[in-house]
Amino acid sequence: MKHKNALIFGHNEYSIEIVKNISGYYDNIYIFKLDDSIKKTNINNIMYEVFVFDLTDDWDDLDKRVDINECVTFCTLEDMAENIFLTISLRDTFKDISIISLAKDKESATKLKLAGASSVFPLTQTTANIIVEMLEKPIVTEVLHNILYEQSDLQIAQIKVQNHHLFEEKYPAEIDWSKEHNIIVISVLKKNNFTEFIYSAKAKHSPIKNGDVFIVVGYEKDIVKFEKLIGSRYE
Amino acid sequence: MFKNSLVNFAYFINTSKKYAKTKHFFYNLLENPNYRYKRYFDIFMVMLIFSSVIILVREVKFDVDDSLLFFNNYIISIIFFIEYMLRLWIISSVSKVIIMRSEHDAMLGEKFKLLPPLKEIFLVKLKYITSFKAIIDLLAIIPFFHQLRLLRLFILFRVFKLFRYAKSIQTFTSVIALKKFEFLTLLIFASIVVFVSSVLIYVMEANNSDSSITTLFDAMYWSIVTISTVGFGDITPVTQEGRIVAMFVIVAGIAVFSFTTSLVVTAFTEKLDEIKDMKIIDDVSKLKEFYLICGYGSVAKEVAKKLSKNFKVIILDEKKEMVEEAIKDGFTALNFAPGSIDSYKKLRIKIDTQVKAILCLSHSDVENVYTALTIRSFDKDIFILSILINETSKNKLKFAGVNELIFEKELIGMIAKEFIGQPVAFETIHALRSNLNGIDIQEIVINSRVLSSFATVGDIKNKKYRIILLGIYKKEEAKFLFNPTKSTQLQNGDLLLIIGNIQFIDDFNNYLHKKAS
Known part of the structure; x- marks a missing residue:
């Protein structure tokens, strides 16, 4: 589900980088800080107001300010104990909110998961990986990096099938996507929310249906053509 | 005329590649512990020494075959003599001294004087000849002792020669040398006790007809046997005064013995870390290929853990506690400053041939810049990767010669963007990278063996193996070709980027390489 607002807890280099990268996806970004040392911050030439918050369970102010169901939260406090406490506090108050937390190491990542974080980015592990x-695989890394972070013409996209009649009950592995559309289908997200590799045993036994989401890699123009042909972008 | 010819000959020798190569070979064989063939040479020499000692020991009470005696007296002695001469040769360069002196004289506008260089050469060689090891070598050669029937002495020198080849004895000697002053004090104390007690026991016992101590030598022998706590019991004091002296000597003996033991133990404890480091340095210098991690922290720990599954990893850190932590984590770590050229000299690491890449993973940009600059100062080509802690240091690290920078904060920002924008695609790539669900993305190198069977992309039939061919990295053009057509030509060094089940990838890889046979 697409959210309108992003709540960033913590004002540091990590949160600044996150704001820089996600600003295009949200109508509003709210930055919160544990103290009132900064009132406003300029990130990529956009002035953001910095709000004060504390680690008590009083989230009434926040609830009044934004529609919490329309929010994604990023917990980026550098003190891991505080970050875990913040995560557990948010989860305790808002059962359905999407919480993305930063973890310094594996141990904090496990605790954040237990505290109710929807997703955890383990800093040390990510960098080490x-x-x-x-x-070990320099070319793979370069290619994937370029595809993922749009640093080349190649892109990765999620495309939802809406015209399944075009495929006449065929299985994803049966179609030569690369020859016919100049794209490569890597995996398929089925309705049960499980992603299957295109050549996996399960995908082999499940014909293409409306609602399936294809994870494809290709050049932008080919992806757009393919998207128009079979359905629409999945967001 | 003679002087000129000598200088010319010195220049000829000094510039001769063949001569330099030969000398270098013998230097490696005799002195370089890292030379691969030195080990075999040492084993050969030890075998010769053992066979010689066996022959000589046998000769003490039995007749030995003439051929064996000939082998011992001539063959072994000649081999030892050649070794002695080679050591004398490689210890210094005669030609260099002559050239240096002639150039020195020429610079001062003086005539070349032969005496100073000859004196210098003589002194250097003499210094070697009079060293303990060289004396033992020389004495072990000379069959003179044998012919003089000084057989016992001859055996002794040959056995002593083993010292040169046994590294543990050298280590023990260096450990003992650490406590030279303490051992000297102990020796003086023991000598005084032996001297005083010998005199006293002689005075007390010599005139007693029942006593076996009749000479000062007997007294000294008894004193040494008693102070060493051996106590054979062949000579014992019989008078009351003599027994009182014995009591003092026994107590002094216990003190000397305990002091000696504690000294040896302390010396070993103090040198233990150094001995361990020396062992690691030896092992590291023998490694064929490894990753060098400079600075141990949380990221370095994770990287080392992952890399060590497939490769050797060596960690350098100037902080002792970090090295101890790395060793506790099961890695090979050394307490050397990664930013010092001296560290690499001491470690005898050949960066160009042994090191796959250098990873500057200290949590300080200052240290990483310093390390990168140090390495670049003696190796221009080695791949250096560094983490970047503060964005403002980016240019400094690039300027220091780092090939690849990892900025954790920027990485997290990009990951957040992709995660928010295309969560399913992000999860798919994440699963691929982490080999989740048994699916992996790998690189397969196209070599001549593969090329002998597969000329084009169409020939490899990846779909039969349920493998996705994402593209080809063309080595020559340094370009990635996404979704190549079937007619695309494969070339030596190209890389296939494939996605598939790990098992199927293995099968596909085997298929590509097997078909040629």
Whole structure:
């Protein structure tokens, strides 16, 4: 589900980088800080107001300010104990809110998951994984990095099937996507929310249906053509 | 005329590649512990020494075959002599001294004087000849002792020669040398006790007809046997005064023995870390390929953990506690400053041939810049990767010669963007990268073996193996070709980027390489 607002807890280099990258996806971004040392902050030439919050369970002010069901929260406090406390506090008050938390290490990541974070970005692990991948599979890393972070013409996209009649009950693995559409279908997200690799045993036994989401890699023009043909972008 | 010819000959020798190569070979063979063939040479020499000692020991009470005696007296002795001469040769360069002196004289506008260089050469060689090891070598060669029937002495020198090849004895000697002053004090104390007690026991016992101590030598022998706590019991004091002296000597003996033991133990404890480090340095210098991590922290720990599954990883950190932590985590770590050229010299690491890449993973940009600059100062080509802590240091690290920078904060921002924008695609790529669900993305190198069977993309039939061919990285053009057509030509060094089940990838890889046979 697409959210309108992003709530960023913590004002540091991590939160600034997150704001820089996600600003295009949200109507409003609210930044919160534990103290009132900064009132406003300029990130990528946009002035954001910085609100004060504390770690007590009083979230009434926040509830009044924004529609919490329309929000994604990023918990980026550098003190892991405080970040875990913030996550558990938010989850306790708002059962359905999407919480993304930063963890310094594996141990904090496990605690944040237990505290109710929807997703956790483990900083050390992520950096280490990238370094190792870069050394062991340099080309794979470069290609994936370019595809993921749009640093080349190649893109990755999520496309929802709405014209399944075009495929005449065929299975995803049966179609030569690369030859016919100059794209590569990597996996399919089925209605049960499970993603299957295109050549996996399950995907092989499940014909293409409306509502399936294809994860495809290709050039932008080919992806747009393919999207028009079979359905629409999945967001 | 002679002087000129000598200088010319010195220049000829000094510039001769063949001569330098030969000398370098013998230097490696005799002195370089990291030279691969030195080990075999040492084993050969030890075998010769053992066979010689066996022959000589046998000769003490039995007749030995003439051929064996000939082998011992001539063959082994000649080999030892050649070794001795080679060591004398490689210890210094005669030609360099002559050239240096002639150039020195020429610079001062003086005539070349032969005496100073000859004196210098003589002194250097003499210093070697009079060293303990060289004396043992020389004495072990000379069959003179054998012919003089000084057989016992001859055996002794040959056994002593083993010292040169046994590294543990060298280590023990260096450990003992650490407590030279303490051992000297102990020796003086023991000598005084032996001297005083010998005199006293002689005075007390010599005139007693029942006593076996009749000479000062007997007294000294008894004193040494008693102070060493050996106590054979062949000579014992019989007078009351003599027994009182014995009591003092026994107590002094216990003190000397305990002091000696504690000294050896303390010396070993103090040198233990150094001995361990020396062992690690030796092991590291023998490694063929490894990753060098400079600075141990949380990221370094994770990287080392992952890399060590497939490769050797060596960690350098100047903080002792971090090195201890790395060792506790099961890695090979050394307490050396990564930002010091001296560290690499001491470690005897050949960056160009042994190191796959250098990872500057200290949580300080200052340290990473310093390390990168140090490495770049002696190696221009090695791949250096560094983490960036503060964005303002980016240019400094690039300027220091880092090839690849990882900025954790920027990475998190980009990941957040992709996660928010395309969560399913993000999860798919994340699953691929982490090998979740058994699906992996891998690189397969196209080599001549693969090329002998598969000329084009169409030939490899990846779909049969349920493999997605994402694209080809063309080595020559340094370009990634997404979704290549079937007619695309494969070339040596190209990389196939494939996605599939790990098992199927293995099967596909085997298929590509097997078909040639």
